Amino acid sequence: MQVYEAPLRDMRFVLDELWVDDGFGDLPALAEFDADLTSAILEEAARFSREVLLPLNRTGDEEGCVLENGVVRTPAGFKDAYKQFTESGWAALAADPQWGGQGLPERVNKLVEEMTCSTNLSFGLYPGLTHGGALALEAHGSEDLKQRYLPKMTSGEWSGTMCLTESHCGTDLGLLRTKAVPQEDGSYKISGAKIFISAGDHDLTENIIHLVLARLPDAPKGVKGISLFLVPKFLPNDDGSVGPSNGVQCTALEHKMGLKASATCQMQFEDSTGWIVGEPNAGLAAMFTMMNAERLSVGVQGLGVGEAAYQSAVWYAKDRLQGRALSGPKYPDKAADPIIVHPDVRRMLMTMRAYNEGCRMLGGWVSRALDAERLSEEPEARQRAEDFVALMTPIVKALFTDLGHETAHLAVQVYGGHGYIRESGVEQYARDARIAMIYEGTNGIQALDLVGRKLGANNGRFLRSFFHPVSAFIEANKGDGPMKPMIDGLEKAFGALQLSTATIAQRGLSDPEEAGAAASDYLRLFGLVAMGYCFARATLLSGMKIAFGAEDKAFYEDKIKTATFYFERILPQVSALFLQIKAGKKSMMALTEDAF
Numbered sequence: 001m002q003v004y005e006a007p008l009r010d011m012r013f014v015l016d017e018l019w020v021d022d023g024f025g026d027l028p029a030l031a032e033f034d035a036d037l038t039s040a041i042l043e044e045a046a047r048f049s050r051e052v053l054l055p056l057n058r059t060g061d062e063e064g065c066v067l068e069n070g071v072v073r074t075p076a077g078f079k080d081a082y083k084q085f086t087e088s089g090w091a092a093l094a095a096d097p098q099w100g101g102q103g104l105p106e107r108v109n110k111l112v113e114e115m116t117c118s119t120n121l122s123f124g125l126y127p128g129l130t131h132g133g134a135l136a137l138e139a140h141g142s143e144d145l146k147q148r149y150l151p152k153m154t155s156g157e158w159s160g161t162m163c164l165t166e167s168h169c170g171t172d173l174g175l176l177r178t179k180a181v182p183q184e185d186g187s188y189k190i191s192g193a194k195i196f197i198s199a200g201d202h203d204l205t206e207n208i209i210h211l212v213l214a215r216l217p218d219a220p221k222g223v224k225g226i227s228l229f230l231v232p233k234f235l236p237n238d239d240g241s242v243g244p245s246n247g248v249q250c251t252a253l254e255h256k257m258g259l260k261a262s263a264t265c266q267m268q269f270e271d272s273t274g275w276i277v278g279e280p281n282a283g284l285a286a287m288f289t290m291m292n293a294e295r296l297s298v299g300v301q302g303l304g305v306g307e308a309a310y311q312s313a314v315w316y317a318k319d320r321l322q323g324r325a326l327s328g329p330k331y332p333d334k335a336a337d338p339i340i341v342h343p344d345v346r347r348m349l350m351t352m353r354a355y356n357e358g359c360r361m362l363g364g365w366v367s368r369a370l371d372a373e374r375l376s377e378e379p380e381a382r383q384r385a386e387d388f389v390a391l392m393t394p395i396v397k398a399l400f401t402d403l404g405h406e407t408a409h410l411a412v413q414v415y416g417g418h419g420y421i422r423e424s425g426v427e428q429y430a431r432d433a434r435i436a437m438i439y440e441g442t443n444g445i446q447a448l449d450l451v452g453r454k455l456g457a458n459n460g461r462f463l464r465s466f467f468h469p470v471s472a473f474i475e476a477n478k479g480d481g482p483m484k485p486m487i488d489g490l491e492k493a494f495g496a497l498q499l500s501t502a503t504i505a506q507r508g509l510s511d512p513e514e515a516g517a518a519a520s521d522y523l524r525l526f527g528l529v530a531m532g533y534c535f536a537r538a539t540l541l542s543g544m545k546i547a548f549g550a551e552d553k554a555f556y557e558d559k560i561k562t563a564t565f566y567f568e569r570i571l572p573q574v575s576a577l578f579l580q581i582k583a584g585k586k587s588m589m590a591l592t593e594d595a596f
Helices: 008-018 035-063 078-087 106-140 143-155 283-319 343-375 379-420 426-437 443-454 457-476 484-510 512-547 553-570 573-583
Strands: 066-068 071-073 158-163 179-182 188-198 207-214 227-232 234-236 242-245 248-253 264-277
Touching (some): 008 106, 008 553, 035 078, 035 426, 066 248, 071 248, 078 106, 106 143, 106 158, 106 207, 106 227, 106 264, 106 343, 143 158, 143 207, 158 188, 158 283, 188 207, 188 227, 207 264, 207 283, 227 283, 283 379, 283 426, 379 457, 379 512, 443 457, 443 512, 484 512, 484 553, 484 573, 512 553, 512 573
Parallel strands (some): 158 207
Antiparallel strands (some): 066 071, 179 188, 234 242, 248 264
């Protein structure tokens, strides 16, 4: 059974308590968004997600999208839900007020995104892609394009996509073939085919604005010859109304493992009119404005599905009667005990809980840096925030989606045979979560980005944005107090991260394959240490709250118990990952290609 209540207390802990001294706060531009206001926003988002989006999650999965007469129809209820979503202002939550947005902090917006992803991930892709497209257009588009398109994209009247992938090229965009031919009026004619285009066509909005990567006739080969173009499904009239068709067509829907209510399209552009976004042959840089924003949001997708899967598993574990506790009956008045009494079920539930809380805390830290990067009045703080976001983006995308996928499968395991059949609803989480590890750059690509680009950038400056606060925290909290086991564990894990970093940097200089062989293990190691730091901070804060007589003492006690489980049962994985990194590439690359 799919059940969900937004974890509002934990969200408020992350938003208002955990990171107040991280150096990314005190932003005058966000002064109006105090705890009372953001709490009210989160409560309303929780209500909307629970009452409007959750009931459509399974029915949307069962019905899926349909292509009829060249037009994609979304499942029953989606169109009305989207109308409510946009009219209530959720699509414009974090957008710039200049274009009709509400200008809320990203730290709040990401929590709302989590709720949307928990209750209906397929639905969340439609406004999510539009927000990312608007960010790219705002950063790189001409003033005319921004004035013409951003207000309607911000309001959700028009939606957006990004069109990168072609049948012969995914990650290697240098191979793309879509063409852009200049016209005398300054526009371009775009021709080519794209695949795997999320929200490429649907019936939720009156127009769809595609951001398309294509090549100019004289473009150099490879990624240095890619330009970005804005190509609307329908050409707008001068008064902003929708005009004639622009030669953009969905030719087929992909038949997918999950996310069936999200239209994933094969798109054909036939002499479609488009306008360049940014400079010629610099389209990849412009597109990455959208890609990087989407990668952080995809990480939130992993967390959102993980939270919904965890709550559904908890409901079932309390409800399902099966066997007796190993220590003797806990409910002697019943025919059997609920399965939550069994240690192995507790192991799964605690793992899921720790993953979700750890990701939420780490995601909260990164989203605060997003706000500081954009709005801080101090140049040093902006630079540190920018460095931190760049470093953590591949970790958030890959780690959160890996853990969300693991959590979804643990939920199926808690349900046992009932989890494997559709009626339970949890098998949908396992299917939906899987794509998040693939799109917006596979998790292996994220790992290569981390070790290949981020570690050595600016002589290691990105790393300092994380290493310095963690090192300072460990040094400040050493001693023989109640946190000694946790601080010792964090120090050991942090030492493994430092040694792994040095090992990869040294070996990678002489042999890039050594860095590639270690990349995925290193990303997970890094992420686990980062979550350990979050849990250690949460434990220190929770202990202080309890000591000073906090009213919700039970919340803080449970936070410490979850942190203790994380340090005892999850963080030790770092030692094994360090040994795998030290082993190098030799056994991985030993077989000849013919031996496979």
